[in-house]
Amino acid sequence: MTRSAETKSAVLFTRDAVRIGGESVILLSASLFYFRIPRQLWRERMEQVKALGYNCIDVYFPWNFHESREGEWDFGGDRDAEAFLHTAAEVGLWVIARPGPYICSEWDGGALPAYLLDKPGIRLRDRNPVFLRYVSEWFGRILPIVGRHEAGRGGSVICVQLDNELDFYGCEDPQGYIQALRDLALENGIAVPLIACAGQGGLMQASGLVQGVVPTCNFYPDNRDPDFEEKATHYREVLAGLNFPLLVTETNRSHFLLRRLLSCGAKLLGPYLQVSGVNFGFTNAVNNWGDPLAFLTSDYDFGGMVSPEGHLNEEAFEGRLLGRLIRTYGPALAEAVPDNGLEWSITGEGAEGIAGPFGLKLKGGGRLLFVSNVGEREAEIALRERTGIALSLNVRLAAGRSAALPIGVPLSHWDLPGTILHATAELYLEERNEGETVLAFHAEGPCEIALALETPAGAASSGVHAVLQGDRIRISSAGDRGGSCTLTLADGRKLTVLIGSRSEALRYGGAPPAPNLPARAEDGEADNGHAADPDSGPAIAWRLAALESAAPLASAAAVSSGLDRAEPLERLGVYRGYAWYEASVPPRGDRNVLGYLIRGAGDVVSLYADGRYAGTVVPGGSCAYLPAGGDGPMPFDALRLQARVEIWGHSNFDDPRMPGLRLNARKGIAGLAAVTAVRDITSNWRVLTANASSNGHGHLDEDALQPVVGFGGWLSPELPPLHAYRREFEASADADAWTVCFQDLQGYAKVRVNGREAGDAQPYAPYVDLTPFLSPGERAELEVRLQRWGSSGRVWVYEGVEARAYSVSAAEERELAESARSAARDGIVQALPAVLEPGDVAWLAGSVPNSAAGTGWRVRAIGRGLKLTALFAGRVVGRLWLPGGAARPVMTGGSADSFYLPGPWFEEGSGELLMLLEAVDAESPGRLESLEWMKA
Secondary structure, eight states, rough: OOHHHHHHHHHHEEETTEEEEEEEEEEEEOOOGGGGSSSHHHHHHHHHHHTTTTOOOEEEEEEHHEEEEETTTOGGGGGHHHHHHHHHHHHHEEEEEEESOOOTTTTTGGGGGGGGGGGOOOOOOSSHHHHHHHEEEEEEEEHHHTTTTTTTSSSSSEEEEOOOGGSSSSSHHHHHHHHHHHHHHEEEEEEEEOOEEEEEHHHHHHTTOOOTTTEEOOOOOOOOOOTTTHHHHHHHHHHHHTTTOEEEEOOSSSSSHHHHHHTTSSSSEEEEBBOOOEEESOOOOOOTTTTTTTEEEEESSSOOOTTSSBBBBBHHHHHHHHHHHHHHHHHHTOEEEEEEEEEEEEEEEEEEEEEEEEEEEOTOOOOOEEEEOOSSOEEEEEESSSSSOOOEEEEEETOOOOEEEEEEEEEGGOOOOOEEEESSEEEEEEETTTTTEEEEEEEOOOEEEEESSSSSSSSEEEEEEEEETEEEEEEOOOSOOEEEEEEEEETTEEEEEEEEEHHHHTTTTSOOOOOOOOOOOOOOOOOSSSSOOGGGGGOOOOEEEOOOOTTTTTOOEEEEEEEEOOOOGGGOOSEEEEEEEEEEEEOOOOOEEEEEESSOBBBBBEEEEETEEEEEEEEEEEEEEEEEEEEEOOOOOEEEEEEEEEEEEEEEESTTTTGSSSOOOBBBBBBBEEEEEEEOOOOOEEEEEOOOOOOOOOOOOOOOSEEEEEETTOOOOOOOOOOEEEEEEOOOOOOOEEEEETTTTEEEEEEEEEEEEEEEEEEOOEEEEEEGGGTTEEEEEEEEEEESSOOOOOEEEEEEEEEEEEEEEEEOOOHHHHHHHHHHTTOOOSSSOEEOTOEEEEEEEEEEEEEEEEEEEEEEEEEEEEEEEEEEEEEEEEEEEOSTTTTEEEEESSSEEEEEEEEEOOTEEEEEEEEEEEEOOOTSEEEEEEEEEEEO
C-alpha cells in the first residue's frame, strides 16, 4: 500500500461516523492558534485542552503571517508551523488544518496578503487565474508541511479545510474555485479528507459540492433557540443523503449548545476559540461588528475555556464533563444515529422550556435521551414514552442545562453483563480498577438508576437507596447528597455505581493539571486571573518623550516622494503599521480655508495643517471633513498638510455598506484638499419618477412641468421610492477639488456628472468625489438616482484646492521600537497621570519586572482621549483606544483597555515597555491616569 493510500485509509468520513485508524470517534475540537500564542506556551495550551476532555484542535495557517511581503517567507520562531503540528501529535491531539487561502478569523485581511490588492486583473477568492497563481505559491509552501504531519504518516492532521465560509462571499464560481483549490491540495500531496465549511448554511455556495470535498457547517445560534435541533437535523439529513456525517467546524463555546448538537448526530463539535490569544503586531482586522464598522482589539478573547494568559474559566469544567461523557460511551456514541421513531409527552413545571427530547441509537444497542432546558426557569418534569415500552421518567433540570439519559444500554459496552434499563441521571464516567468497574452518574435532583444484571452475589450501598429484586436493581438518590452502591457480580467482579450532584461531577478528580491555574474555587468555578492586585504591582520609573506631532518618526522609512497625488499604501509597498503623508496646497488668491477634506481614507487619520492639529477621523474608506477650527477661516498663501495614518487592519469580511469593509479595500488616503467653500445645494432639484427616461447626455429636460423640490422631497406610492433628481451646479474658477456629501442619507444614491457615472453614496459612505468630472468655472449638470427608505437630509458640495507634491514615509514594529528607544534616552521622568494636549504624540517608556511566578502581566490602562500602541520585546503587544472623542470606533473582540505581557518574553527577569501615546480627542486633552497590573 502506498503512503497516500495508507493516509486515506487512516481517516474516513462516512454517513454515520468519523473513523481514524479504524476507530470511530466523536471529535471535540478547540480552536488553538499558534500565531496568537507565544511559542513557549504552545505545548502548555495543548496540554490544557487535552486535560479538559478535548481530543482535537483546529488551527488556521495565515498566509500573510508567513509572507509579510511578496516573496519574503518566514517559517521560523513563532511562525514554525511544523513545530506546532509536531507538538500537537506529541500531546495526542488530532488536528483540523485550515490553510485558507482566506481564513477570516478576525485577522488582518482574512490572511490574504495585502500586496495582492494591487495586482492587475486579480479577483480574490474566485476561479481567477491571477489569484490562483499566488494561491499555488502559498499552498506549495504550507501544504507539504501539513502533509508531513497527516494521520497515517506519523502525525495527527485528520483533514484539511479549503477556504473558509465562502457562502458569505460573492464568489462567481464556487464550484470552479473549490475544485481548483482541491486540485492544488492533491498536487501538494494532501491525502486526508478535504472539507469546506458553510458559514450561513450555503453548502453549495461554500463547497460547490465538488467531488472529493466534504461540506461542513458553522452554526452560531442563540444557545437557547428552541428550534435549533430542527435546523441541525435538517443539515444532518441533507449531508447523510450525500453520504457525509454532520461535521460542525465552528459553533458557540457553550457546552450546553454542544450537547444539543451531539443529540442531532454531529460527529465533530468545533466550538470556535476555546483557547484565546493575542493579535500581536499589526495583525488586527477591521470588520462589520459595529453597525457597520468595528476595530478588532489586540486581545482576542471571546470568553472561551482558556484565557490569553492560560487561566481557565467555569466553562472549562463543562468541557471536561462533556469530554468524559463522550469517552465513556466511546465507539457506541461515535457511531450513534438519531432515533426518530419514538414520541414523548412532557408534563410538569417548566415543561414549556424543554427542547425535545431527542434520542440517539447507540451502536451495539441502547439509546441516549437528550433533555435540554432552553427556558428561563428550572424544570421538574415527567417524560412519558408514548410508544415502545411506555417508559416514564421524572427529571429535574436547571435552566440552560442538558442531560443525556441512558435507556436500554447494554453494559457490554464496558465488558459487563447486564443492561442499564433506564436512568434519570447522566452517566459521565467509567473507570476500571483491578476487579472493579465504576460507573459515575450525576443529577440535579432526585434520580433513579435501574439495572438488569445476572443474579448478583451481593450489594452494599452508602448514601443511596438500593432495592434488589432478582436480576433487577433500582438505585435511587434523594438528591440532597450523593452516594454509592457496590454490586458483586456472579463472576466475582464488582460494579460500583456512584451518584452525585452536577457540581460534584464538574469537580470530580479535582482541577485539571493545567499550568497557570489559580487556587481552585468551590463548585466548579475558576478564577479568571484578571483581578487587579495593586499591592503586588511593579514600581516603574516612567520616562516621557514628546515628539514633533505632525512629523514622521525620525526612524520612519521613506517610501515615496514627489507624487502628484496620494496613492494607496499597498501600491507603495506599505501593508501594516503607520504611514505619514505630507503634501502642499498651492495658494489661491485671497480665499480662506474653512476646513479640510480627506478622501478615501482608512483606517485612522490624524490631520495637521502647518503643524496645527485639525483632528482625528475614522472614515472607513470614505471621506471626512474637518473644520479649520481655531479662530475660524484662515487666509493662506501656501499650506502644508500632514496626515498620520494607521492601518488598523484590512477587513476580514466583505461588507458592501462601507468601502473600508470590502475584502479588497486598500488603506491610506486618496487625497487631501483645503476647503474654501461649503455650498448647500439641497434646494431646487427637478425630480423625475423612476420610469422617467433620461436623454443620456446629462442635459436637463426643459419641460417646465417637472416639479422643483428639495432633494429627496417627492412623495410617491412606490416602496421604496426611486426617483431621479437633477440640478445645475457651477464650479468656482479658483477651485480644483469638489466633493458632494449627502448628509443623513437614508437610501442609496447613484451620481452622474454631465452624463458620466461619478460614483455611489450610501448611509455609511455619503461622499462622492466630483473632481475628475469637473473643470474650474464649468457649469455642471448633476443627476442623482435616489432609492430611499427615509429622509435624505441636506446636500453639500465641499469646494477647494487639491493638495499636491506628496511624500510618504512608513513605520512598522522595528521602526517604532527604534524610535521609542531613541526617544526614551532623552525622556523626562514622568509620574502618572500623563497629560497630552489634543494632537500631541509622545513615547512613555519604563522597565518592567516579570511577575513573581514568571508568567508576566495583564496591564489595564485607565484614561481618556488616547490611542495607545504598546511594544514589548520588540513586538506590538496591544493597541488600545481609550474612551473619549467622537472619532473612537467600536472596539470588539476582547479587552479594549488592557494588553498582555507574556512571561516567556521577559529577559533576565525584566523588559522594556514602550507605549506610543496619541491624543486623538480634538476637544479635550488625552490623559493616561494609571496602569493596573494583574498577574498573568
